[in-house]
Amino acid sequence: STPSRPQPTHPLAVAPVTAPEATVDGFVEQFLRNLNNGRGVALSASTPNDRYFALAATVRDYLMARWLEDVRRQRTAQSKGVAYLSAEYLLGRQLDNNLLATGLTEIAGEALAACGLDIDEVRALEIEPGLGNGGLGRLAACFIDSLATMGVPNIGYGIRYEYGIFRQTFVDGQQVEQADSWLSLGSPWEFPHPEAAQTISFGGHTETYDDDGVVRSRWIPAWNVQAVPHNYMVPGYHNGRVNTLRLWSAQATQGFDLRTFNSGDYQEAVRAQTYAENISKVLYPEDSTPQGKELRLQQQYFFVAASISDFVNLILPRDFDLTRLPERVIFQLNDTHPVIGVPELMRVLVDEKGLEWDAAWAITRECFAYTCHTLLPEALEVWPSDLLGRLLPRHLEIIYRINDEFLDEVRERYGDDEDRIRRMSIIAPDGAVRMAFLATVAGSKVNGVAELHSQLLREKVLPDFDEFFPGKFTNVTNGVTPRRFVKLANPGLSRLITDTIGPGWLTDLDRLRELEPFADDASFRQAFASVKAANKRALAKTLHARDGFTVDDGHMLDVMVKRLHEYKRQTLKLLHIVSQYDAIVSGRVSPAEVTPRTFVFGAKAAPGYAMAKRIIHLINAVGEVVNSDPRVEGRLAVLFPPNYNVTLAERVVPAADLSEQISLAGKEASGTGNMKFALNGALTIGTDDGANVEIRQLVGDENFFLFGMTEPEVATLAETGYHPIDFVRADENLQSALDLISSGAFSCGDGSVFEPVVSNLVHHDPFMALADFTSYAAAQQKVDALYADTEAWTRSAILNVARSGFFSSDRSMRDYIDRIWHTPPVR
Numbered sequence: 008s009t010p011s012r013p014q015p016t017h018p019l020a021v022a023p024v025t026a027p028e029a030t031v032d033g034f035v036e037q038f039l040r041n042l043n044n045g046r047g048v049a050l051s052a053s054t055p056n057d058r059y060f061a062l063a064a065t066v067r068d069y070l071m072a073r074w075l076e077d078v079r080r081q082r083t084a085q086s087k088g089v090a091y092l093s094a095e096y097l098l099g100r101q102l103d104n105n106l107l108a109t110g111l112t113e114i115a116g117e118a119l120a121a122c123g124l125d126i127d128e129v130r131a132l133e134i135e136p137g138l139g140n141g142g143l144g145r146l147a148a149c150f151i152d153s154l155a156t157m158g159v160p161n162i163g164y165g166i167r168y169e170y171g172i173f174r175q176t177f178v179d180g181q182q183v184e185q186a187d188s189w190l191s192l193g194s195p196w197e198f199p200h201p202e203a204a205q206t207i208s209f210g211g212h213t214e215t216y217d218d219d220g221v222v223r224s225r226w227i228p229a230w231n232v233q234a235v236p237h238n239y240m241v242p243g244y245h246n247g248r249v250n251t252l253r254l255w256s257a258q259a260t261q262g263f264d265l266r267t268f269n270s271g272d273y274q275e276a277v278r279a280q281t282y283a284e285n286i287s288k289v290l291y292p293e294d295s296t297p298q299g300k301e302l303r304l305q306q307q308y309f310f311v312a313a314s315i316s317d318f319v320n321l322i323l324p325r326d327f328d329l330t331r332l333p334e335r336v337i338f339q340l341n342d343t344h345p346v347i348g349v350p351e352l353m354r355v356l357v358d359e360k361g362l363e364w365d366a367a368w369a370i371t372r373e374c375f376a377y378t379c380h381t382l383l384p385e386a387l388e389v390w391p392s393d394l395l396g397r398l399l400p401r402h403l404e405i406i407y408r409i410n411d412e413f414l415d416e417v418r419e420r421y422g423d424d425e426d427r428i429r430r431m432s433i434i435a436p437d438g439a440v441r442m443a444f445l446a447t448v449a450g451s452k453v454n455g456v457a458e459l460h461s462q463l464l465r466e467k468v469l470p471d472f473d474e475f476f477p478g479k480f481t482n483v484t485n486g487v488t489p490r491r492f493v494k495l496a497n498p499g500l501s502r503l504i505t506d507t508i509g510p511g512w513l514t515d516l517d518r519l520r521e522l523e524p525f526a527d528d529a530s531f532r533q534a535f536a537s538v539k540a541a542n543k544r545a546l547a548k549t550l551h552a553r554d555g556f557t558v559d560d561g562h563m564l565d566v567m568v569k570r571l572h573e574y575k576r577q578t579l580k581l582l583h584i585v586s587q588y589d590a591i592v593s594g595r596v597s598p599a600e601v602t603p604r605t606f607v608f609g610a611k612a613a614p615g616y617a618m619a620k621r622i623i624h625l626i627n628a629v630g631e632v633v634n635s636d637p638r639v640e641g642r643l644a645v646l647f648p649p650n651y652n653v654t655l656a657e658r659v660v661p662a663a664d665l666s667e668q669i670s671l672a673g674k675e676a677s678g679t680g681n682m683k684f685a686l687n688g689a690l691t692i693g694t695d696d697g698a699n700v701e702i703r704q705l706v707g708d709e710n711f712f713l714f715g716m717t718e719p720e721v722a723t724l725a726e727t728g729y730h731p732i733d734f735v736r737a738d739e740n741l742q743s744a745l746d747l748i749s750s751g752a753f754s755c756g757d758g759s760v761f762e763p764v765v766s767n768l769v770h771h772d773p774f775m776a777l778a779d780f781t782s783y784a785a786a787q788q789k790v791d792a793l794y795a796d797t798e799a800w801t802r803s804a805i806l807n808v809a810r811s812g813f814f815s816s817d818r819s820m821r822d823y824i825d826r827i828w829h830t831p832p833v834r
């Protein structure tokens with residue numbers, strides 16, 4: 008028997024943790040305590056950063072009791088939870104969101120005022136954690152918000168990158184990337200647990216051994232690193248629930264080599280440390296070099312292995328019967344980045360836990376589901392087998408066996424249809440491992456992110472698999488959290504909605520339908536329009552302070568914000584701006600005939616994507632000329648604030664009149680910006696692509712500006728041969744706009760500067776921007792016409808809000824639960 012240990016006797020030690028009193032006095036007391044005891048400063052001597060940290064700590068204190076309770080519940084409950092595996096979480100600022108969740112926004116403001124502080128100044132100090140690139144990472148952040156709000160047990164797993172998405176600046180109109188040192192002043196929202204680090208191994212070789220007459224394989228790794236968990240609270244909205252986001256940071260197993268240091272070789276002394284810590288150093292390092300590719304695979308395995316081990320070895324009870332793992336967890340693979348988790352779970356079950364292969368495979372196939380976010384072939388990851396074999400030799404072995412057994416099944420079904428077998432093999436003819444295929448074979452379900460995308464995924468990307476695995480493919484249309492993107496971003500609209508239909512819509516967004524009748528109510532329209540006008544003024548203020556821009560009050564705000572990619576076709580919009588400018592300066596139209604518009608762009612280009620960077624340069628160059636040409640009489644303005652991020656999105660989205668969603672049909676998997684704009688009362692000009700299709704169906708054709716080819720038309724044109732020059736010849740305005748760029752009008756007379764952009768369009772145009780130009784320009788005329796009728800425009804804007812409730816990420820989560828996860832109903 009073990010010697011008895013001292014037991015807690017104090018009443019406080021056995022009672023559940025309690026929150027501070029939710030009053031102004033209670034808040035002030037807690038805030039000052041955090042400032043004094045946590046930061047070690049008096050109020051009078053505190054810096055703005057001290058105050059921000061103390062405020063964040065105070066909000067945390069209010070969430071803590073609930074969090075500890077939920078963590079406990081998740082360990083003791085035997086119910087199934089969701090482990091979301093994502094290489095990216097584009098969280099946005101935490102302070103406001105967490106205040107909103109606790110319902111303490113007003114109390115906090117008053118408490119700080121009582122301390123002589125302005126909460127707006129304090130909140131402006133927060134640097135957002137930019138741990139994602141774009142849509143995929145922001146979606147993950149919306150999903151964990153929704154799961155917490157719906158009370159579904161969930162752990163988000165990812166990487167705590169020391170540097171998130173680069174900070175974009177413009178030098179002479181060209182993108183320059185700077186490191187995003189978001190942690191330089193510390194992060195008050197994270198709880199690091201170095202003592203709970205996991206050891207993650209790499210390299211080495213495998214060997215076989217005799218295990219009581221059975222030949223088994225085992226991995227003898229060559230090196231390892233420590234994965235240190237950093238926990239973040241993910242609070243639900245007004246429901247007392249707090250889930251966990253666990254991000255892993257890499258640390259050297261043997262950090263500092265004192266003997267080498269003392270011998271004078273300082274660099275060698277920290278070499279191992281630097282090497283290990285590189286793994287979580289930067290979000291998506293350039294993978295155009297072989298070194299970069301390897302680091303990327305290291306990152307993926309690092310966080311997935313740590314997460315699986317965390318769940319299996321720490322969260323589950325010690326004596327858990329692993330054949331029942333599917334009853335406790337579903338690992339959702341956010342795109343292909345975490346797919347190495349499939350052979351990792353097999354390795355854990357077979358090599359570490361001693362299960363038979365077939366039993367382990369049956370468990371694994373139930374425990375994973377895979378979401379695909381793209382149709383671009385270059386975004387479907389493949390790993391060269393020599394790289395995989397070098398870094399993860401046991402995993403490569405496991406993948407080969409999974410593939411052999413899978414191809415046996417294919418042969419059984421279809422006979423020796425070698426062509427089909429080559430097409431379906433997880434190992435490509437060149438030996439590379441196709442991660443999307445592996446995810447599809449292993450996943451219990453595979454989903455696309457909008458109806459059209461899911462359909463194209465089945466029909467064009469993975470048709471053999473769709474046939475082979477009936478019922479495996481499904482759709483879950485993306486969504487966005489209304490807490491951040493309506494309530495926080497657009498308090499004016501939120502107030503108007505609550506005043507009109509009452510509270511409750513923020514967690515039941517379908518209720519926005521009740522606004523529909525008010526579209527015909529003149530006084531409601533007026534209130535709605537004045538909210539929009541106030542949001543525009545707020546944006547103008549932000550852009551002035553941030554970038555020195557002036558925004559003209561009377562302008563339509565026409566916005567295109569998203570990553571810079573040729574398929575998204577920022578060039579199409581730019582060509583239209585240039586053609587309008589051209590029409591004015593050539594005297595074809597008088598400025599007075601042009602609807603005054605401010606065009607807002609926000610976009611980062613991948614550092615190695617040369618064409619995208621040229622397009623950014625061109626947008627800035629056009630802006631510089633158009634904005635300062637007196638002949639335009641201020642009717643057109645092009646603004647391109649650098650470093651578009653979640654924080655800026657929260658200002659831009661509520662202010663927009665027109666939302667540009669103009670990708671080539673069949674290329675944008677879903678889009679989520681499109682949903683945010685519609686929910687905030689912007690009208691969309693868009694192609695029949697991604698979730699635009701569903702937005703248009705819901706808001707109605709008359710409240711959406713559709714243009715361009717459909718996906719089948721695109722496919723036909725590609726088959727019959729696309730010659731962009733034909734479209735240039737057929738549209739004088741297009742020809743003339745291209746000529747103006749070529750003439751050097753936006754490059755001080757030097758036509759060569761943007762020649763690569765123009766000639767790429769005229770000779771290749773891989774995303775058929777020129778083919779859709781005429782139709783786009785016609786749709787823009789319809790935009791002008793409707794905008795001229797203010798009442799009609801506002802009516803349409805209101806109907807966009809009223810009919811977009813479907814795009815709540817709460818609905819997406821319900822669909823995942825019903826169609827994929829089968830987690831128990833929410834209490």
Ligand code: AZC
Binds near residue numbers: 679
């Ligand atoms: C994006 C898609 O491009 C976008 O259409 C979608 O809305 C978003 O995911 C969320 O599903 N994809 C990515 O960000 N990245 C990859 C690798 O697809």
